[in-house]
Amino acid sequence: MGSPSRSRNLVAAISFFLGGSLFAVGAFLAELGTTSLVTVNVTYLVGGFFFSLGGYVSILLAPGHERAWRSAVVLFVGTLLFAVSLVAAFAEGLTPRQSNGWIWLPDILGCICFLVSGHLAMLEVGAGRVRVRPHLLDWWVVAVNQLGSVLFFLAGLAAFTRPATSRELDVALVNWGTFAGAVCFAIGGVIQAFDTPASTETVVSPAHDDIP
Numbered sequence: 001m002g003s004p005s006r007s008r009n010l011v012a013a014i015s016f017f018l019g020g021s022l023f024a025v026g027a028f029l030a031e032l033g034t035t036s037l038v039t040v041n042v043t044y045l046v047g048g049f050f051f052s053l054g055g056y057v058s059i060l061l062a063p064g065h066e067r068a069w070r071s072a073v074v075l076f077v078g079t080l081l082f083a084v085s086l087v088a089a090f091a092e093g094l095t096p097r098q099s100n101g102w103i104w105l106p107d108i109l110g111c112i113c114f115l116v117s118g119h120l121a122m123l124e125v126g127a128g129r130v131r132v133r134p135h136l137l138d139w140w141v142v143a144v145n146q147l148g149s150v151l152f153f154l155a156g157l158a159a160f161t162r163p164a165t166s167r168e169l170d171v172a173l174v175n176w177g178t179f180a181g182a183v184c185f186a187i188g189g190v191i192q193a194f195d196t197p198a199s200t201e202t203v204v205s206p207a208h209d210d211i212p
Contacts, residue, residue: 078113
């Protein structure tokens with residue numbers, strides 16, 4: 001009876017691990033500047049596919065849990081926005097305005113979706129409040145991923161292209177923020193792989209909360 005949930009949880013965990021790992025590799029290659037932009041963009045694109053897969057499977061893991069389901073849906077929408085940005089990054093000769101419209105805007109909206117999704121997930125594991133619950137494995141999954149979302153958001157803000165210079169606001173923050181955020185999601189995927197469907201699918205009840 002629990003086999004489908006276990007399988008889905010494992011698929012989601014592996015997907016987030018691969019997505020995070022590939023995003024980290026892409027950001028590292030971008031910072032080094034020793035490989036072609038196409039290679040970097042392909043690495044990001046494949047990583048984005050795994051993020052989308054993990055987001056979709058997360059929706060399947062949360063039926064009947066309204067807040068968890070909304071969190072998964074918002075996360076999935078965020079991955080689709082990332083996909084738009086990642087595909088647009090292959091275009092050449094874009095003006096700063098076009099770059100901001102087709103690459104930066106979907107990216108920053110995706111980052112916001114990740115933050116909202118993480119907040120909803122924090123409320124889910126905190127019985128309606130954002131709280132620290134280190135004794136719960138799924139809290140660690142959510143907390144590490146939310147840290148990754150914050151780092152993605154900071155990197156997204158820094159990726160805005162200045163019309164006057166046609167350069168991003170802070171290239172180093174874009175690359176290292178993306179790298180650190182992606183590592184968080186990869187770690188979150190590893191932790192999730194050790195989580196059980198029971199703890200993943202159980203709605204936390206205030207009556208059983210032992211932290212005031």
